[in-house]
Amino acid sequence: MLSFTEENYLKCIFKLTEKTNHRVSTNAIAKVTGSSAASVTDMLKKLAEKELVDYARYKGVHLSPTGRHIATQLVRKHRLWEVFLVDKLGFSWDEVHDIAEELEHIKSDLLIERMDQFLGLPKFDPHGDPIPTASGKFTIRQQVPMNKASQGQRLVVLGVQEHSKAFLRYLDNLSIHIGTQLVIQEKNSFDQSMKVLIDDKHSQLLGEHICKKLLVNEI
Amino acid sequence: MLSFTEENYLKCIFKLTEKTNHRVSTNAIAKVTGSSAASVTDMLKKLAEKELVDYARYKGVHLSPTGRHIATQLVRKHRLWEVFLVDKLGFSWDEVHDIAEELEHIKSDLLIERMDQFLGLPKFDPHGDPIPTASGKFTIRQQVPMNKASQGQRLVVLGVQEHSKAFLRYLDNLSIHIGTQLVIQEKNSFDQSMKVLIDDKHSQLLGEHICKKLLVNEI
DNA sequence: TTTTATTTTTAGACTAATCAAAATTTATTT
């Protein structure tokens, strides 16, 4: 049985290696966990001992198949709990992450499978992130940052690349959420801002930051 | 912020002092937590330092008002989660305790108030135990162990005084649960067994143990 | 290819929670 802390390290390594699949450095882990490099080294040795990571001194780590499986299930639990909090308890998408950080460590396979059923087998969480299946498969979708779209295109919002409360609340205020339709009315090359029509109701100028962090697909 | 362990000690002291309201001894706590008396002493000193218990060397402890409030809220969370697991996720009453033991430590007042609403402000948990309100009030009901009832009485099952899986499963097999109606057909004084009619459907002989642990009220 | 800078590990120490064994206090018998 893994501790809370061990689980968090595995999830952290998973997130850091998700895209590249390269080994991740001690310092990179220390940075995101907010702990010292010395603590990270200690933990990596422990995880290596348990064969959850492949660790080589001074060379960084990557997850073993077992380690990856555990990390994936943590992500599954985290995202299913987020769906529950939003869909069933009426939380908004900027309020759920911290609570899900705690709930993801509850140890019961049956619980999470029942929850999955109860929620209607959702494929994506409230932030548009895919929920891995019990066997660890992620649904892949066509989606691009909105700044890659062209003038005149009609888009649907599929996700966000930033999860900060401030960012999510800002989108809320603009009535932009997962599923919102956007039409690109103008692209301003000088500052990368875009004027978009939101859900065919109102026009809004969006800054470069938002345009890069909104994930969309053409419809 | 209290640790899991500190919370568990408070809940344990609460349960041990609930009825009598007397000070509880180090050994009594050690017995139910399964830890050594030495560990209990250490923890009591820590809780006293935080003013959550009133502790006197060699004299035992009782909860301070703050300590009692925290313990009550833990009980509230535990029981609300049990209702959720049974009512919403379809768990049976013998499966929920261990999961609720973990869930009760999730730290979010908003979560538990939303959950309470979502569940329809339940007053009792799946075992018939009262769910304290956010302000710490327990609903009190008239209820007695079934062995105190008389021949011919019609009763409704309100609770159980034992929560073991084996006991709860045994009741399940007899179709006895919270709300079940029972009519006392015979009381056998020689062995304290009773013959009861269950939900006006079938007759069953119940042994002394069950008769003492079933909490009922006349209707 | 040395030298310097950066990264990573090791060494030593701290807190929380735990235990067994020894010491102390309280309770119970003689």
Added chain:
DNA sequence: AAATAAATTTTGATTAGTCTAAAAATAAAA
């Protein structure tokens, strides 16, 4: 009231997780 028994605390250790500071390895620059 003294002796004995039982309960409780203290002492000294252990494990998990953490840290800072020193040492070692690797990477970058001269």
